[in-house]
Amino acid sequence: MAAARAKDSSDGVLKLDPKLLSVAAATALFLISIFLWTLPFQHNRLPFGEGDSAWHFAIGDHISSIDKATWSLPYYIALWYGGFNVQGTFEPEYPPPNHANYALMQILGGERFIPVLIYRAMASFIGTIAVFFIVSRLFGILPGFLAGLGLSFSIREQLMYLFGQQPTVVSLAITPVAIYAWHKYLTSYYEDGNGGRRIYLFMAAALLAAQYLLHLQGFLGSAVIIAVLTAALAIRFRKLPAAKNNFKMLALAAVAFAVVAAPFLRIYIGTGGGELKLALNLEKLGGWGITPAQVMGNFPEGSVKFSAEYPGILPVFLFAGIALLLLRTFLVKNNTKEIFMLSWLIGIYIILHFDAITASGPARLTRMLILENHLFYSLIALSVVWLPATIGKILKLNKAIPTAAKYFLAAVLVFTLISTAGAQTQDRLKAAYGDLSRITPLQAEFAQEVLGKLPEKAFVYDPVLPGQPGLQYRGFRYPKIRWMLAISQRYVGRNTPINNTLIPDINETYYLFDYSDLAVFASSSDPGTQQFGLYLANELQKVELNLFNNTQPVYNKDNIRLYKYHQGIKEVPTPT
Amino acid sequence: MTRLGISKEYLPWMGSLAVIAIAAAMLFQITGLRTILASAIIFVGLPLILLRKTGLDGEEKIMFSLFIGLGLSSLAVWTVNRVLPSFRISIIAAFIIVAAVSIIAPKILHKN
Known part of the structure; x- marks a missing residue:
């Protein structure tokens, strides 16, 4: 781990360089995650997962074995879903990046299974790093680390990873980074008054394109949250984020996205991804999440059950985080970060209620629940910082008291995470496909x-x-x-x-x-x-x-x- | 810049990569080491060629590169492979092309 450089500040207090501390925290999260998430193949190095897992592997394996990324599927893979693909039996059902990534790992990793399995693990826990990055950039390293730690123990991501839904997981993991880039662009646009920092605009476009190519669900999730965030900041600043001084760049970013995305549109249309049937089920608007009964036979209970994802006293931290977010949105003067979080929350609400206005099945929404984890673990972590700070401000306490309370709450949260979700994660991943359920x-x-x-x-x-x-x-x-x-x-x-x-x-x-x-x-x-x-x-x-x-x-x-x-x-x- | 021509802002990240690569080597020997280094080169290194001269700070450059690279690096290789006959050769060619683009492209990304 990069050694954090210690600095003696003028008041004699030992302070760590935040840049180095951030790298150290990200490295620690990566190490924890890679150790845990590779447990299923640390001793048994044969591949594992459900049918989808083998399907994705087979296409990447085909590319590396013939040393050519062909457009059409080979006979043995094409017959798998033969007859279901309306574009034709041999047509691809995904854009190239997922499977080309597998091929790259095989070629550069020098082995057939392990490099792909390591990539799958990393691509599935990468949401940990995404959330750490944006929370630490906006609110500090401590909440960023806590949010990332919570996500590294998330049962939902783990189950999707184990079953082989990794392309969806990695696409959804990019959502926090994409909305962060868009937020940075919009706030620079409103605050600088000079057309905004275009680099963030192009970063947002590139991240959306990456999501679109990995899995459409991640792209749709980001699009909804970006729409909410744009509207919220437009209301906040009483101005639309499109004017003469940035119109050219907006158009250029849109064209760049379209150039990357357009060649693969027919894949999504062909597999039904572009189909959106309207159906009104307005009674669903009052609830949150998916019940185990709705997904019985398709997903295990843990994929949707609230208490499985947020065990112990985590819901207390979560509800405190939501309440403080609402409070801060109205009380804090420079509240763009709070508006960012609130837009994220509203966006997730809309996404998880697609079934109230469309004929979306619970299978798709179950995967979308991963988007909820990113936000909820961020709010859980932020409650640790916000609660002492807010109380300290209201009661006008000495600064040392809220600071001590913050670290105390952080310690309680770390203990809760490790003793509940952390311990379960280790047991679950160690036992995963450890018996005859894996190919012998x-x-x-x-x-x-x-x-x-x-x-x-x-x-x-x-x-x-x-x-x-x-x-x-x-x-x-x-x-x-x-x-x-x-x-x-x-x-x-x-x-x-x-x-x-x-x-x-x-x-x-x-x-x-x-x-x-x-x-x-x-x-x-x-x-x-x-x-x-x-x-x-x-x-x-x-x-x-x-x-x-x-x-x-x-x-x-x-x-x-x-x-x-x-x-x-x-x-x-x-x-x- | 260091003597090797590497910007100092990347040094902590290189230290981080070394630690992760060692951990992967302990778990999966040479395959683990190669996979981690390959992931860093493909998913972070390739987009970073384009982002290195932007106004983003070091952490943003690394993180944006990583998340963009997961989706677009292999697309670059795949696209080159539509022209070149070998996927393996296309990996190297993609790096050369991206490096060339970063030098000759209009400086849209480089301003602010």
């Missing part, structure tokens, strides 16, 4: 050495097991077959191969019977798990015998068998 070394080797040597357009079918217990197994099995696809660079999936128009050669269809996990379940000491494993193994064997009785597999080792298509196969089992 056996399965990874099979994918690499056996599936990876099949013809390029081979189609590997993984039978779906019927029945109720099988329904649970389907969810367990799905990410595994997707990681097999990513590792082997061959299609592995559950789309039926029979009469499938996307298969160029039915003779290159293969059937996979993987008993390796089921064998572990069946040998479990827990009777329920054992019964579950035996039942599923029996069901899978029925399918195998039905399709391939008296047929030699092309591969048969370690409880995994692979068969090649034969003309006797007229149908395959379908999910029930």
Whole structure:
């Protein structure tokens, strides 16, 4: 860590250089985060995550393996969502940066999995640094550090990261920085009276473009907050931020953004991102957040539950922060920073109530809740500074008392964060995908050495097991077959191969019977798990015998068998 | 400026990078070290070439570069790769092009 340079000030008090202190605080936050967020792969270095995780990895891996960033998707990835992409099966569903970032990490990191996993971790906790940066710039290093620390323990970001929604998380993480740049531009415009500092205008445009290219949701979040902030400051200064002296630069920044964004607009239109259906549900305006019931089956409770994100006494700090923000907005004379925070709060309210005026589903809004974390942890941290300062001012206390109270509250907050969310974070990330839910070394080797040597357009079918217990197994099995696809660079999936128009050669269809996990379940000491494993193994064997009785597999080792298509196969089992 | 021609405002950040790189090396050996350095070069270094002469202070330059770089650095490489046949060569070419742009481009960013 950069050693903070100590300075003797004229009053004899030892003071630290704020610039060095800021670097040291940012470094400490980065170290805490990188240690915690890489826990899932510090000991098991195989990739993890749900299907989306493998999908994003597969595209970046494809770019680095062929040393070319092609526009169209390769066969084995295109078939994944084949038929859903209205632009065409082989059309990309994301602009290039996410996947090109993965490819860059693989190439420069010198390995296939670890550099991408490290990048994913960093891109998912980078909101910690974003919030530290803007809070410390506007309100001081202490609240900046506290806000960043809280975010490094945020369950919502962690779950999105673990599941593979990292492109959304990184895009949302840029929002605080983008709105900060816009705020700096607007305040310089109003305060300097000379057209404003154009560098901040171009920074805001570039940050918005980066968000747009990483994930549309982050861009939309910033756009809403920027609109609210612009209106709020226009009211505050009784003047619109567009006049003769800055019109040219505003137009230039808009054109620069459009030049970067326009070529990729059709991707978002093609995947339905540009679709906005209006629907009035005004009763939702009175509430806040999403209930676990709304996302049951899609996201775990922790993704939306308020008490999971803000455990212990954090809500007390939060409500104090909100109350003090409102108070300060009206009491502080130079209140542009408070207006910034208040606009952020109003913007988040609007974003999280999109479902009151549009047909937005809870799945999209659940991801948007990450925007709430950035703001709420900032307010939690600011309450530590604002509460003693405000009380001290009202009661006209000696300066030393509010200062002591500030550090006392900071210590209480740090203790609360570490003992609740911090401890849970360590346990959660250490245990994440630590069992059979991650692709096993056996399965990874099979994918690499056996599936990876099949013809390029081979189609590997993984039978779906019927029945109720099988329904649970389907969810367990799905990410595994997707990681097999990513590792082997061959299609592995559950789309039926029979009469499938996307298969160029039915003779290159293969059937996979993987008993390796089921064998572990069946040998479990827990009777329920054992019964579950035996039942599923029996069901899978029925399918195998039905399709391939008296047929030699092309591969048969370690409880995994692979068969090649034969003309006797007229149908395959379908999910029930 | 230091003897190596590095502006003093970046020195604390280079110290920070060194600490993070060492931590990553302890966790993931040479791969961790390479990944951290690569991330710094690609996500911070590339945009910083354009921002280094702006009126922003050191911290703002580093932070804006990082968050812009996450989305736009790889786009620069990707765009160059539309012309050049190799993605790997495009990484180097993107740096050369951005450096050239920073020298010859109109000084829109450099004023205030």
